[in-house]
Amino acid sequence: MQPTxxxxxxxxxxPEPGAAPPGAIFTFNRDRDDIVSEVVAREVARMGGSVxxxxxxxxxxxxxxxxxxxxAGKKQSPDLAFWRELHRTLGGKPLAEKEAxxxxxxxxxxxxxxxxxxxxxxxxxxxxxxxxxxxxxRPQGTSRRFVNLNSTLxxxxxxxxxxxxxxxxxxxxxxxLVPTHSSNLDSVVIGWAIYQMGLPPFTYGAGKNLFTNxxxxxxxxxxxxxxxxxxxxxxxxxxxxxxxxxxxxERGYHSLFFPGGGRCRSGAIEQKLKLGLLGTGLSxxxxxxxxxxxxxxxxxxxxxxxxxxxLEAATLIDDQLQQEGKSRYIIEDDEFAQASLVWRFIRQVLxxxxxxxxxxxxxxxxxxxxxxxxxxxxxxxxxVIDTRKYVELRGxxxxxxxxxxxxxxxxxxxxxxxxxxxxxxxxxxLVAFTLFQTLKxxxxxxxxxxxxxxxxxAAGISLSEFYRTLEVLREELVMLADSDRIQISGVVRKGPxxxxxxxxxxxxxxxxxVPPLRRADERVSAGDMKLLLFYQNRLTGYGLxxxxxxxxxx
Amino acid sequence: MTTLELTGRPRVGVLGGGSWGTxxxxxxxxxxxxxxxxxxxPETAEAVNARRRNPRYLPDxxxxxxxxxxxxxxxxxxxxxxxxxxxPSHALRETLATLGDHLDGxxxxxxxxxxxxxxxxxxxxxxxxEETCCKKIGVxxxxxxxxxxxxxxxxxxxxxxxxxxVITAGTEILKSKTFRVYGNPDVIGTEIGxxxxxxxxxxxxxxxxxxxxxxxxxLLLTRGLAExxxxxxxxxxxxxxxxxxSGLGDMMATCxxxxxRNYQVGNRLAKGESLEAVQADMRQVAEGVRTTQTxxxxxRTHGIYMPITEGIYRILYEAIPPKEALAxxxxxxxxxxxxxxxxxxxxxx
Numbered sequence: 028m029q030p031t032x033x034x035x036x037x038x039x040x041x042p043e044p045g046a047a048p049p050g051a052i053f054t055f056n057r058d059r060d061d062i063v064s065e066v067v068a069r070e071v072a073r074m075g076g077s078v079x080x081x082x083x084x085x086x087x088x089x090x091x092x093x094x095x096x097x098x099a100g101k102k103q104s105p106d107l108a109f110w111r112e113l114h115r116t117l118g119g120k121p122l123a124e125k126e127a128x129x130x131x132x133x134x135x136x137x138x139x140x141x142x143x144x145x146x147x148x149x150x151x152x153x154x155x156x157x158x159x160x161x162x163x164x165r166p167q168g169t170s171r172r173f174v175n176l177n178s179t180l181x182x183x184x185x186x187x188x189x190x191x192x193x194x195x196x197x198x199x200x201x202x203x204l205v206p207t208h209s210s211n212l213d214s215v216v217i218g219w220a221i222y223q224m225g226l227p228p229f230t231y232g233a234g235k236n237l238f239t240n241x242x243x244x245x246x247x248x249x250x251x252x253x254x255x256x257x258x259x260x261x262x263x264x265x266x267x268x269x270x271x272x273x274x275x276x277e278r279g280y281h282s283l284f285f286p287g288g289g290r291c292r293s294g295a296i297e298q299k300l301k302l303g304l305l306g307t308g309l310s311x312x313x314x315x316x317x318x319x320x321x322x323x324x325x326x327x328x329x330x331x332x333x334x335x336x337x338l339e340a341a342t343l344i345d346d347q348l349q350q351e352g353k354s355r356y357i358i359e360d361d362e363f364a365q366a367s368l369v370w371r372f373i374r375q376v377l378x379x380x381x382x383x384x385x386x387x388x389x390x391x392x393x394x395x396x397x398x399x400x401x402x403x404x405x406x407x408x409x410x411v412i413d414t415r416k417y418v419e420l421r422g423x424x425x426x427x428x429x430x431x432x433x434x435x436x437x438x439x440x441x442x443x444x445x446x447x448x449x450x451x452x453x454x455x456x457l458v459a460f461t462l463f464q465t466l467k468x469x470x471x472x473x474x475x476x477x478x479x480x481x482x483x484x485a486a487g488i489s490l491s492e493f494y495r496t497l498e499v500l501r502e503e504l505v506m507l508a509d510s511d512r513i514q515i516s517g518v519v520r521k522g523p524x525x526x527x528x529x530x531x532x533x534x535x536x537x538x539x540x541v542p543p544l545r546r547a548d549e550r551v552s553a554g555d556m557k558l559l560l561f562y563q564n565r566l567t568g569y570g571l572x573x574x575x576x577x578x579x580x581x
Numbered sequence: 582m583t584t585l586e587l588t589g590r591p592r593v594g595v596l597g598g599g600s601w602g603t604x605x606x607x608x609x610x611x612x613x614x615x616x617x618x619x620x621x622x623p624e625t626a627e628a629v630n631a632r633r634r635n636p637r638y639l640p641d642x643x644x645x646x647x648x649x650x651x652x653x654x655x656x657x658x659x660x661x662x663x664x665x666x667x668x669p670s671h672a673l674r675e676t677l678a679t680l681g682d683h684l685d686g687x688x689x690x691x692x693x694x695x696x697x698x699x700x701x702x703x704x705x706x707x708x709x710x711e712e713t714c715c716k717k718i719g720v721x722x723x724x725x726x727x728x729x730x731x732x733x734x735x736x737x738x739x740x741x742x743x744x745x746x747v748i749t750a751g752t753e754i755l756k757s758k759t760f761r762v763y764g765n766p767d768v769i770g771t772e773i774g775x776x777x778x779x780x781x782x783x784x785x786x787x788x789x790x791x792x793x794x795x796x797x798x799x800l801l802l803t804r805g806l807a808e809x810x811x812x813x814x815x816x817x818x819x820x821x822x823x824x825x826x827s828g829l830g831d832m833m834a835t836c837x838x839x840x841x842r843n844y845q846v847g848n849r850l851a852k853g854e855s856l857e858a859v860q861a862d863m864r865q866v867a868e869g870v871r872t873t874q875t876x877x878x879x880x881r882t883h884g885i886y887m888p889i890t891e892g893i894y895r896i897l898y899e900a901i902p903p904k905e906a907l908a909x910x911x912x913x914x915x916x917x918x919x920x921x922x923x924x925x926x927x928x929x930x
Contacts (some may be wrong), residue, residue: 394686394716406714408681416686417716420587430717433743437716 050227051279052251053146058278063137066270070133071126073266081125082117084263088132089114091261129263136267140232140253149228186220188387188449192400193328196390197226199402200324201276203308204229205442206385207297207331208285210338214252217283217332220385230275231283232268232304251280269307276311276325277318286442290339292347294561296331296450296568298443305442306435309393309418313431316415316424324414326398327438329388329445335455335534337561344561348479384453386514388445394434395441447568451514452504458531459562460571461497462488462544462551468575479556487552494524501527503571513569535562584750585614588662588687592617593754595665596657596676598625598650600638600727601693602667605755607731609665610647612756618650619657626650642731658683663691663750665721666709670696670868673705677712684713689750691740693721695776696868699875704772719747720768722775722827724834726841730760737761739827741771763826770822773813777876778832779869780890781805782843783850785836787896787903790851797907801889802836808887812876815885843869850896851903873897 074080089110096107117125196202206217214231221229232255255268276282284304287297308325315323337343390398392414397405404412417434418424465488467478501522507513508520518530528546535558536542543558544551553559585593595606598620606618620626628634629650633643651657657664658680668676673694684690690713694705703711709718719742730736740751740762748764755762765771784801810823822828835841839848846867849859860870877894880887892910895901 396714406681407711408678408713410681410714412714413685419589419687421582422589427746429745434716436743 050281052227052230052281055230055251055280056145059141062271062274062278063134063141065274066137066267067130067133069270069274070263070267071130074126074129076122076126078122078125081122081129085113085117085125085129085132088261088263089117091259095258095260132263133267136259136264137271139256140268140271183382184216184219185382185384186223186387187384188330189328189389190224190387192390192398193387194224194226195400196326196328196398196402197281200322200326201279201311202226202229202281202390203276203305203325203327204281204283205286205305205327205329206283207446208287208290209294209332209334209343210290212338213285213290213332214283216383216385227281229281229283231285232272234289265303269303269310272304272307273310273314276307277314277320279322286439290343292343294337294340294344294347294564296446296565298446298568300439300443302432302435302439305439306431309431309434309438310426312393312414313418313424313426316418324402325393326402327391327393327442329391329442329449331384331386331388331446331449331451333384333386333451333453335383335453335531336538338538340558340561341539341555344557347561348476348557384451384516386449386451388449391438391441391445393438395438448512449514450565451516452519452566453516453534454518454527454531455535455562456565457497457500457504457519458528459535459543459559460566461493461500462553463556463559463563464572464575465493465496466553475560479560481553481556483552486556487550490546490549490551493551494528497524497527498522499574500571503574507569583753584689584746585662585754588689588750590660590662590688591615592661593663593665594619594657594661595667596654596680597667597669598622598629598635598638599667599669600635601725602665603629603635603639603642603644604727604731605665605667605693605721606648607642607645608757608760609754610645612754614647614754616645616648617657617661618648619654620650620652623652626652639727639731654680655683658688662687663689663754666690666692666705667694670694670698670705671871673708674712677709681713684715686714686716688713688715689717689719689747690715691719691721691742691747691751695722695779696872697772697776697875699871699878702875702879704769704776706768706772717744717747718742718768719744719751720771720775721751721762722771722831723763724826724830726834726838728840733759735759735761737763737826737830739763739765739771739825741765741768741822741827743768765822765825765827767819767822769816770813770818770820771827773816773818774809774823774825774828775831776868776872777809777812777890778805778828778835779843779867780873780876780893781809781832782835782841783847783867783869783873783893783897784889786841786844786847786849787851787893787907788847789844790848791903791907793907798836802832805889806832808889812880812885812887842867846870847893856897870897 074084092110093107093114096104096110101107113128120128193202204217204221206213214233218228228251230251230253233252235254235256235258253271256264259265272282286300286302286305288301291297305327308327312323312325315325392398392404392412394404394414394417396412396414397407399405404414406412415424418426418431420427466481466486467473469488470478470481470485473481501519501524504513504515505520508515518527528551532542532544532546535544539555539558541555541558543553543555543562545554585591593609593614593616595602595609595616595618598618602620603618606616610616618626618629622637625635625637627650628636629644629648633646633648634640635642635644654676666673666676673692690709692705692709697704698708706718706720709715719740721738721740723736723738725736725738736759738755738760740748741764742748742751743766745764752762752764781802784805785798788797788801806823806829809828810820813823814820835843838844842863845863846856846859846869850856856870860867873890873893874897876887876890877898879885880890888910892906896903896906
């Protein structure tokens with residue numbers, strides 16, 4: 028599908044700063060205690076007063092926590108002492124005490140997770156951010172104090188796809204935005220897009236490690252972000268987290284999930300999605316039906332974030348290339364931790380003539396069906412679906428764990444499919460793919476790791492061959508795009524190869540210490556092979572590698 | 582409360598008045614369920630309702646009185662919570678286009694169709710998902726020669742679905758002392774095994790028709806299973822499914838039975854008849870003929886090594902004499918992994 032309702036932001040500046048759009052988030056602080064107690068009450072109820080269930084949950088938590096704290100070398104930590112004591116004495120405690128302990132822990136975790144929303148911070152952010160950015164962007168030597176920020180940001184952040192459908196659905200039910208995730212800047216970019224679309228801020232779970240930066244933390248904490256402690260792996264914590272998300276959705280808080288888990292390490296479009304949090308959309312929907320709420324619907328909106336240049340590319344691909352199992356789940360010492368680097372990156376991205384593209388995909392219901400701007404679900408033949416029927420047993424809406432998991436699995440598959448179809452190919456991806464695949468074809472005996480260590484003189488090809496190959500790929504991409512299987516940027520669609528290459532060299536050559544590729548003496552050659560791999564990975568999964576297959580030998 | 586009752590519609594629907602559809606309707610009715618049997622042909626419906634017979638396909642079986650035949654799909658959608666879909670694969674989309682207007686998300690659909698859609702290479706469950714709004718979808722497949730099930734010989738089948746509810750519903754409605762249902766979450770493996778074994782049944786009929794003995798047959802079947810498994814795993818199936826009832830089990834029944842239509846096709850081809858002649862006087866479609874073409878074309882473009890399928894394809898569609906094709910299978914000078922099937926010419930300079 029072509030972007031049906033691309034929203035040119037320049038002509039639609041969104042609401043005036045300060046004129047906040049309506050949304051549940053604005054009453055968050057008033058409801059916060061209520062939300063926490065609802066979460067805790069549901070968790071306690073889930074245990075159903077069963078000694079076995081309580082013991083299993085508490086023991087599992089103790090086991091995971093003792094393990095984690097011991098491995099982290101926190102031998103003297105009071106936490107470790109607490110869990111050891113719990114583990115030692117749990118068996119002998121009466122039921123009431125076990126339940127009280129469970130309640131205490133659930134409350135502690137819920138309070139740790141819970142976010143905040145400060146209207147003042149929101150107004151400050153929506154006013155300060157543009158001013159700050161326009162200061163950075165002030166052209167050298169001009170006397171104008173501010174450049175027109177709206178026009179600059181709209182050129183740099185392009186928002187396209189099913190934007191108006193998303194806007195309409197946010198008024199009809201609760202929206203879960205599920206973007207691809209490649210950079211810590213994603214939540215900022217998405218936040219900006221949400222604001223520009225005239226929607227209230229979305230709540231989202233952010234890794235606890237991101238809250239260490241005091242300025243970032245201030246804004247995240249006050250703009251509806253809640254904290255996810257990814258070090259905690261036990262069921263008790265994860266269930267509290269899921270229930271927290273469910274309660275927020277039921278109360279109409281639009282939410283942002285990154286279903287790929289952490290930032291995508293490889294640079295490819297995510298295809299293995301985490302279903303745990305995603306399933307809370309369906310739980311909320313069923314609860315809403317049971318409570319006969321007026322706007323029970325939950326809409327899941329996939330979208331892709333497409334950067335011509337990724338701040339953390341080097342760290343991410345390094346992590347990807349670590350031998351399996353050794354890769355780090357939480358990266359704390361990447362480019363993002365250096366404020367000056369983030370600053371330089373933003374400044375450079377904003378001063379380039381390339382854009383970050385946010386492609387909003389077609390909204391889905393919790394079962395993976397397409398949803399129209401009218402808020403109704405449609406099957407693949409265009410019939411309206413009564414989604415209640417999926418969860419009814421004898422005419423009543425019911426949860427059913429195994430069935431609901433399977434529905435969520437199908438939703439996950441629909442999102443993964445939407446990611447592939449809404450992936451926007453920018454010149455940097457195409458150029459990186461062309462060079463990397465050609466080098467791979469030219470060195471058939473090398474495995475990936477040897478290929479990455481290709482000596483400089485072997486890591487290039489002639490410019491004319493490069494252009495010819497790129498053109499073949501470009502034509503193939505245009506065909507894929509016309510049959511709705513991928514999106515391509517205007518430059519890629521229009522060509523020619525020379526213009527695409529020039530565009531890519533400008534963006535890729537800008538920020539990275541060693542650029543992924545360079546052009547010199549009528550040759551294109553790899554600079555940093557790993558970065559080249561990172562950017563080319565965005566084009567994997569479409570079968571394009573087959574175009575480089577060896578000639579059939581007679 | 583049974584799963585059928587939970588759906589809110591009290592009847593079992595069966596789409597398709599061929600032999601397998603009729604037998605499944607009979608089994609479901611014998612288990613105590615009111616059954617609606619849908620077929621296109623008004624005369625068959627009339628015969629079922631008035632005389633409890635399906636004269637075209639199963640003249641000897643007296644059908645259970647719990648079966649009501651109809652030619653109205655809306656009737657099936659309205660009254661049946663669980664619907665068994667047993668129409669020929671090529672008629673599936675058309676049937677669902679109408680039935681789909683009368684379905685909602687609470688319906689459970691279980692198909693018992695062997696076959697893969699030509700060109701798109703879609704499995705039947707994928708077509709069910711495309712043509713209806715239903716999600717609770719499953720497949721029934723196993724070593725089930727319709728006539729033997731009808732006679733009450735002990736047999737078993739597999740219902741595969743991602744939804745436990747579908748497996749439970751299917752098991753409940755087909756419960757009988759002589760027919761056992763096993764559940765499996767692997768829909769892809771169950772569908773691929775059930776569809777592709779028809780190719781091996783043709784091969785088996787060929788071997789017998791050519792007068793070869795058990796060595797040859799064992800060779801064809803084990804290597805046949807290996808290539809089916811290879812394709813299936815590539816499509817996302819679990820390998821163990823292929824050694825189960827719906828894989829090896831179904832293949833054994835089909836390949837050893839002269840009752841199987843696909844076996845008969847192979848057998849008569851070996852005796853020198855042409856494909857057209859064989860097909861002309863078969864009342865029901867031999868799905869394996871179409872499946873061979875669909876699969877052979879797919880593996881040629883995707884570079885998957887399936888020599889037996891390739892051989893059967895050449896016999897059926899390229900008029901290669903059967904003996905020659907079988908001999909080519911045994912030619913050790915051809916290294917299987919250096920075949921040129923499926924390799925495409927490079928498009929980039």
